[in-house]
Amino acid sequence: MLSRVADSLFWMSRYIERTEGILRMLKINYASSQDNTSEFGWNPVLKTFSFLEESQIAKIEKDSRAVLRFMVIDKDNPNSVVNMVTKSRENARAVQDHITKEVWQCLNEFYHIVCEDKLSKSLKSEDPVSVLDSLIRQGMLYYGTTEITMSRGEGMCFMSIGRYLERAIQSTDILQVKFKELPADDAESVTDPSSWKYFLMSISGYELYLKNYRSGFEVKNILDQIIFNINFPRSVHYSVYQAQRYFERLKNERNRDSYDKVNFMIGKLRSNIKFSNVESIVQEGLPNFLDKIHQELFSVGDALNQHYFANS
């Protein structure tokens, strides 16, 4: 496969994964904003998913519609849904002969939907949850179409690596923002249960949490689920494990050198997570641990760039 093609597939997939994460985050936070107006603020979401300064965040963090507009249709926000989908589709357009016609049409339609004026009008006047749901459905359509129509070759591997790497980075980002102010060694610090409920819902982890942990919201349990639970599809461990699985399929004799280098990095990252637990990271200091994981995730991306995408 051409290096350029692998690069495009990787990013096509990453952008959609990010879009999907952002949309879910927006939907649940919007719901939360309707529930508890006094304590709710968009600050954590904007901090995780935008490049705004603290002062700019302060301007809009209490105005849900303004935040939605900024995060969904603002072309000046590089992480807005419209820009993410446009980039994903541009990448798809450059590799149309490597994705199925169905996947291409799916992304192309998604693109036309986010570019239409209709979207901006509905965001202004209609129920935001319905609008966000309709966009989330487009993302689901992409995942389903990919799953059913794409051949299980090299291309699919790069798409999956992109997807899981992006997801691991997002989960780490979300934790970094959420726990910045919170002393993680204080297990009793959870005061506002409804905000934790919405937090878990925004990463589709609330139901799993209820099933696994019977003692209500505790920081150590929340960390355990989001970092370590291998059954939770958004956990850092699960995402890294999946990225590793798909990467291992790229092994062959012709690129032994490149493979070994990147494989070492992913393996080391996974071991770091696998052989830690909540106790050990609290001891180490949560911010330190998250920083380290974050950096390692980015260096895997850089290594792929250098050894597989010919962008060295």
Added chain:
Amino acid sequence: MNSSSIFESYPLAPNTWDEMYAGKDVRSPYQDIYEFLQAIPLEELNKKEDLAKRLFMSQGITFTVYSSGEGIEKIFPFDIIPRIVTATEWDSIENGITQRLKALNLFLKDVYHNQFIIKDGIVPADLIYSCPHYIREMQHVNVPHDIYVHIAGIDLIRDHDGTFYILEDNLRTPSGVSYMIENREITKRIFPDLIPRNNVRPVTQYPNILHKNLVALSPRPTANPTVVLLTPGMYNAAYFEHTTLARLMGVELVEGRDLVVENHHVFMKTTNGLQQVDVIYRRVDDDYLDPLVFNPSSELGVSGILSAYRKGNVAIVNSIGNGVADDKAIYVYVPEMIRYYLNEEPLLKNVPTYHLKNKDESKQVLDNIQKMVVKKTNGSGGYGMLMGNSASDEEIAAYKKEILKDPRQFIAQPVISLSSAPCYINGKVQPRRLDLRPFALCGPSGIEIVPGGLTRVALKEGSLVVNSSQGGGSKDTWVLSS
């Protein structure tokens, strides 16, 4: 509603061949579609037109126009009423183009080798060497199977009596074939059952024939050569066509930056290192193909690709330097070429053409410029031409100045009134002018022409210019089986 109203305002232009009407009667090949259109309610027809637009958009059969940093997706306008070519008409087109293409390939081989046609005084030498598309580097290069033109998109028009004329030979990187294929797919969706009922010959085999020919050109004797399609990239207006063809043939779509030349062999950069490339179907013009030889600022090409080609280590389709054969000044000599190389009479006529380099012809043209179309010999896309019948006096004066600067660059043809055919425009069926571009494929086993082509139509009322850059659209082209 009154079902006949849809054809009510169909003003036939004087002295023009109409594809559907012979006087007041509907020609028999159009009878079925005529009755179908009469029976269908207007709302239904509008729905079908909408459906066609939506299908083009959602499938990404579009090109992007960039204005102020933002990309806007555009559709190449499509008229839903098909254009019909009868079996007899097609036979004569097929034979005529086959003959012409044979001669043009022989001409290119001759020009780039022994030049008998110059020595025998048929084509003047200065005309060849003054052609900007004559590539000196191709002199004495042997190309695989002596084929220079593998893909030709030869344009045909019909005069007032219905005779087909050759308007242009496009022998470099002709485009539009994806519309031949996709327009048919759209027609299948909007007019169910109409195609089988009319015995329309299929066009889907085009990519398979092309792929077979490309594989056969591989310089390496391997069962599975690496064939690639070289595109200038996604900002090119024909990018959709490049992706479609790559997909339908199952070959890699590459850009210049994906390729490198090492030791006169071409390789592509893959995730598993370098992989040798055997055949390149390029959609990049000669000028941009190799910055070492041609335009040094080109980022679309590959440095050293020409040397790999000259050594015979890679096949390039179409060959380099073909522009010397589809130059509009050389066009005048094609009938002579056919007689010279094949000892046959040309089956399809040329449009009478005057070269402004010749003093007496030039005078005749300038005196009658209102009845003339003046074109640049190396122009395309409908740019830089003068339609004498519709230009203002100032335009004509300015153009005359241009001509006098370098008469070699200009030819003139009498205004030929292209044939008209029914188009569905604003709720009415109206006649519009059109041409026809069939795509001929030339491989080691001979010349094949898929029964169909790109019908381009001038959507502006009264316009005779069908180019897409000048407000042209396209139609599905039906070739009927006998």
